[in-house]
Amino acid sequence: MAPVLEVSGLNTVFHTRRGLVRAVQDVSFSVEAGETLAIVGESGCGKTITALSLMRLIPQPPGEIVSGSVKVDGTDLLRLDDRTMRQMRGGKIAMIFQEPMTALNPLMTVGKQIAEMVMLHDGLPKAAAKNRAVEMLQMVRIPEPARRAKEYPHQMSGGMRQRAMIAMALACKPKVLVADEPTTALDVTIQAQILDLIGDLQREFGTAVLLITHDLGVVAETAQRVVVMYAGRKVEEGSVSDLFARPLHPYLRGLLGSIPRLGSARGLALSPDERLREIPGMVPALSDLPPGCAFAPRCAQADAKCHAQIPPFEAKQANHFAACWQA
Amino acid sequence: MSDIGYYARRYPLGVAGAIIMTLFVLAAIFAGVVAPLDPFTTNAKASLAGPSGVYWMGADMMGRDVLSRLIHGARVSLAVALGATMIGSGVGAAVGLACGYVGGWFDLLVQRVTEIMQALPLLVMALVITASLGPSLRNTIIAIAIPLIPTVARVIRSNVLSLRELPFVEAARATGMSEWRVAIVHVLPNTLAPLIVLATAQLGSTILTEASLSFLGLGVPEPYPSWGRMLSESAAEYVRTAPWLVIYPGLAISLIVFGSNLMGDALRDALDPRQRD
DSSP states (O other): OOOSEEEEEEEEEEEETTEEEEEEEEEEEEEOTTOEEEEEOOTTSSHHHHHHHHHTOSOTTTEEEEEEEEEETTEEGGGSOHHHHHHHBTTTEEEEOSOTTTSSOTTSOHHHHHHHHHHHHHOOOHHHHHHHHHHHHHHTTOSSHHHHTTSOGGGSOHHHHHHHHHHHHHTTOOSEEEEESTTTTSOHHHHHHHHHHHHHHHHHHTOEEEEEESOHHHHHHHOSEEEEEETTEEEEEEEHHHHHHSOOSHHHHHHHHTSOOTTSOSSSOOOGGGSOOOOOSOOOOTTSOOSSOTTGGGOTTOOHHHHHSOOOOEEEETTEEEOOSOO | OHHHHHHHHHOHHHHHHHHHHHHHHHHHHTHHHHOSSOSSOOOGGGTTOOSOSSSTTOBOTTOOBHHHHHHHHHHHHHHHHHHHHHHHHHHHHHHHHHHHHHOHHHHHHHHHHHHHHHHSOHHHHHHHHHHHHOSSHHHHHHHHHHHHHHHHHHHHHHHHHHHHTSHHHHHHHHTTOOHHHIIIIIIGGGGHHHHHHHHHHHHHHHHHHHHHHHHTTOSSOTTSOOHHHHHHHHHHHHTTTOTHHHHHHHHHHHHHHHHHHHHHHHHHHHHOGGGOO
16 A cells, blocks of 8 residues: 655755754655554654644745655645645645644634635535534534534633644545644643544544654554654654564663653652663754764763764664664 | 623723714714804804804804814814824734735835834824825825824734744644735734724824824815814914813814724724633
8 A cells, every 4th residue: 555645855954043954854754544653752853843844834944845755645745836735735734733722813713714724625615614614523522513613712621622623634634634742732631532533533534644742652552653753863663562662772762761650659769770761961952963873972872883973774673673873 | 782782781981982983973974964053154253252052162263163163173083083094004004914924125124114214203204295295185194194104014013923923823824825815814813902902092193193284284274174273273372262262172182082092992802702701
């Protein structure tokens, strides 16, 4: 089966006063219909910029997508003119954002915002678009959708707004849904509901989902495959089970080690290996990357080679890739 | 109907402002019917006559009825105030939206032009414009509207600059809307609150500017009455001997400024859905 979304060799840079910032370097991945691919990494590792590059929403200038291709159903988005690209946005590839509180226009009813989008892409008349908006709100399990459609965003809770955002994103049945930290701003209980909802709708529509998150719990629950990013590059890629069972890159091992586990602290004296581990140091500034592996300065296993040469991204095991000299 | 009752209870001051404005507008429209006397007829015997049964608000130096002149003058004052405010705010908002949204060298250029315009006092600029266009109602409106543009443009621009960065604007782009549509549908309505406050505040100052222009002979030409000229002509000479020549036009100007401010405040709140329910 041909992947619905195929990203290859994506390079996005920002021209800043302090020089060229390579926010995304040579990133490739693909997602099939109905599949969920997660991109994980710390803040500032290029996840969101990757997502915005796919949507071609990088502010230009200072940003620039230097090279690569983003194919949705075989069409390379990076080669499209602006007009055609606008038809793709929302029509074929839709996005939901991290901040449900501010991602909806405060002065427009939720139903109208969804209807606007339906009118824009499917050319439906106003009345039909409004009906579709109500249907979509029902589909995202908002109770009393007809009444809620007439409400303004401030009258809804965060979880409800995120449902409305999902309703809007899926209203035109896009092939690809880019979800940029869709649950970060929500309560834990609501998080699970929203993730379930995305999963259900994905199965129903056969949407390919690109889930961007820093929450490995979310990844384990929803994704089939994972791409780990660090400082703008892919450092590891594989199936969820492989990555969680046998993490290869020290960065991923560090991430997995820094998740608090229930029962690890019962008020008793902790044994040293039961302590929550952190990854020392910080993500390097993208304008000032070390010559070798970007993770080397924070890596316990790093040797001279790690500091000198960028490790290639290669298959270490069947369908499990990593960029590390030590793995 | 229930809506009107609701707003009346929620914004009593706003409704009061709306009533004041409505009365002035009605007086202006039906001036010919409402005014007890002809505003242009002079009467040497009634020169500077005090308020009486015939001249309710007294008469001016030429014996013209002050009340009738005020009612007819409402036409000029309202036309100037509404016309100049609407043109000034409309063009200003458009310029501000374009600057804030487009940015870059366009913004830089336009902002320098507005700075140059703001460096000149409003009255001086209006004077230069009327002097070059010639005194008439239309030119007065234009002359007062143009100096308003930079003020409005700058406020709207700064508002747009912050709105532009909000996630919902990016989200709107992500739904495939064109930049034009994002700007008009999503950004512009969100600048409405400061625009309304600014516009209603300026309604008053436009009437005062018109008064000054008329006083200098560059406003609406004689013999047509304008509140500003009625006030400014008589203020110096007759304030002691015939105070009604000063008090009533002054009251009319104060009342309309007051009314427009009350209405503007309520309007801003009522148009913001977050303030409802």
